[in-house]
Amino acid sequence: MLSLIIKSAIPRYLRFQLPAQALIRTMSTSDGPPSSPYTTLAISRPAESIQQRVMLSLIIKSAIPRYLRFQLPAQALIRTMSTSDGPPSSPYTTLAISRPAESITHVQLHRPEKLNAMNKAFWREMVECFNEISEDKDCRVVVVSGAGKTFTAGLDLMDMAGDVLQPEGEDAARIAWNLRRTVTKYQETFSVIEKCPKPVVVAVHGACIGGGVDLITACDIRLCSQDAWFQVKEVDIGLAADVGTLQRLPKVIGSRSLVNELALTARKMYADEAKSSGLVSRVFADQEALMAGALEVAGEIAARSPVAVQGTKLNLIYSRDHSVAEGLHYMAAWNMSMLQTQDVMKSAQAAMEKKSPKTVTFSKL
Ligand SMILES: CC/C=C\C=C\CC(=O)SCCNC(=O)CCNC(=O)[C@H](O)C(C)(C)COP(=O)(O)OP(=O)(O)OC[C@H]1O[C@@H](n2cnc3c(N)ncnc32)[C@H](O)[C@@H]1OP(=O)(O)O
Numbered sequence: 035m036l037s038l039i040i041k042s043a044i045p046r047y048l049r050f051q052l053p054a055q056a057l058i059r060t061m062s063t064s065d066g067p068p069s070s071p072y073t074t075l076a077i078s079r080p081a082e083s084i085q086q087r088v089m090l091s092l093i094i095k096s097a098i099p100r101y102l103r104f105q106l107p108a109q110a111l112i113r114t115m116s117t118s119d120g121p122p123s124s125p126y127t128t129l130a131i132s133r134p135a136e137s138i139t140h141v142q143l144h145r146p147e148k149l150n151a152m153n154k155a156f157w158r159e160m161v162e163c164f165n166e167i168s169e170d171k172d173c174r175v176v177v178v179s180g181a182g183k184t185f186t187a188g189l190d191l192m193d194m195a196g197d198v199l200q201p202e203g204e205d206a207a208r209i210a211w212n213l214r215r216t217v218t219k220y221q222e223t224f225s226v227i228e229k230c231p232k233p234v235v236v237a238v239h240g241a242c243i244g245g246g247v248d249l250i251t252a253c254d255i256r257l258c259s260q261d262a263w264f265q266v267k268e269v270d271i272g273l274a275a276d277v278g279t280l281q282r283l284p285k286v287i288g289s290r291s292l293v294n295e296l297a298l299t300a301r302k303m304y305a306d307e308a309k310s311s312g313l314v315s316r317v318f319a320d321q322e323a324l325m326a327g328a329l330e331v332a333g334e335i336a337a338r339s340p341v342a343v344q345g346t347k348l349n350l351i352y353s354r355d356h357s358v359a360e361g362l363h364y365m366a367a368w369n370m371s372m373l374q375t376q377d378v379m380k381s382a383q384a385a386m387e388k389k390s391p392k393t394v395t396f397s398k399l
Pocket residue numbers: 147148149151152187188189190191192193198216217220241243244245246267268271276277
């Protein structure tokens with residue numbers, strides 16, 4: 035029961051494996067029953083150690099969502115967390131999460147010894163992570179990168195054998211249904227990036243293979259280092275890419291012929307061609323410059339009105355998938371509410387005073 039409470043109390047992407055005890059007694063309200071953030075429910079923990087109280091108090095202060103929180107400071111201390119079996123500073127086994135600067139969340143693919151190949155945990159954890167980020171008011175922009183010598187080697191060919199090669203089911207219909215479920219589930223792993231209202235900047239170094247291309251085409255801004263290469267590898271392993279590349283890449287790269295060539299031949303595309311074709315917007319000399327560049331772009335986004343930024347992302351994606359007339363119609367409906375934000379007045383005033391948007395304080399969204 036308590037483990038259920040703590041699991042729901044702290045966003046997973048900011049959480050690491052907590053001891054079974056939760057610290058609920060530390061919370062109190064003036065107008066409700068003692069030891070509770072509620073007015074109609076009293077919550078208590080009959081026994082707990084002081085150590086647990088101190089540790090959990092720190093975590094709760096940094097990460098607890100509003101519905102279980104009572105007047106806490108708005109600090110997020112992601113770096114203080116660690117797990118025994120995953121990367122440092124992360125509640126996940128395949129992702130390392132950090133906050134390199136205010137309002138920026140860095141999600142690093144983190145299985146460097148396997149070239150960040152996408153195993154079953156990865157497909158699940160990305161969904162959990164981005165769903166948390168979507169709700170995290172302290173995050174305005176996300177940077178995605180890969181740990182180790184390469185961005186990602188794509189689908190984990192060892193781990194996926196069961197799901198893909200030996201799907202369960204008593205007959206063809208049931209096998210097919212299970213496969214459909216699997217593919218749909220994996221599609222969500224990258225669709226969550228697109229659904230996340232916070233812009234996602236991806237920084238690619240080294241190889242970006244198969245599922246890696248699916249991932250980056252769901253991101254909003256793609257940057258790479260000079261050593262990066264991209265490969266729509268799926269035909270080489272006997273399948274049609276099924277988690278986003280065939281749907282999104284044609285909307286990213288202008289040339290349909292080039293998309294077809296890449297997807298049908300699995301040839302590698304190197305950084306310069308990725309830039310000239312529009313797959314990436316900038317190429318940096320090396321990984322260090324790439325990460326500095328990605329964080330700089332993220333910083334520019336984070337400094338602007340989150341109402342404006344998130345509305346821009348949502349409407350760009352909507353317009354990509356609709357006619358101009360439909361996009362304009364949607365935009366008008368969007369801005370009939372969003373133009374009422376204080377952010378317009380604050381930003382316009384800063385512009386009139388020739389000040390950077392970085393000097394303006396915007397409320398959380
Ligand atoms: C429902 C389906 C959903 C999604 C489908 C997606 C489709 C795809 O992603 S298709 C693409 C699949 N990936 C590949 O085909 C790439 C395979 N890997 C390679 O070709 C090479 O590893 C390399 C990327 C060219 C790098 O070569 P190298 O620098 O020589 O390193 P290695 O020694 O080969 O690898 C180091 C280490 O990583 C393991 N590894 C690499 N790739 C994968 C992978 N895709 N799956 C699992 N493991 C991988 C490799 O085995 C090595 O591990 P050791 O334990 O050290 O042996």
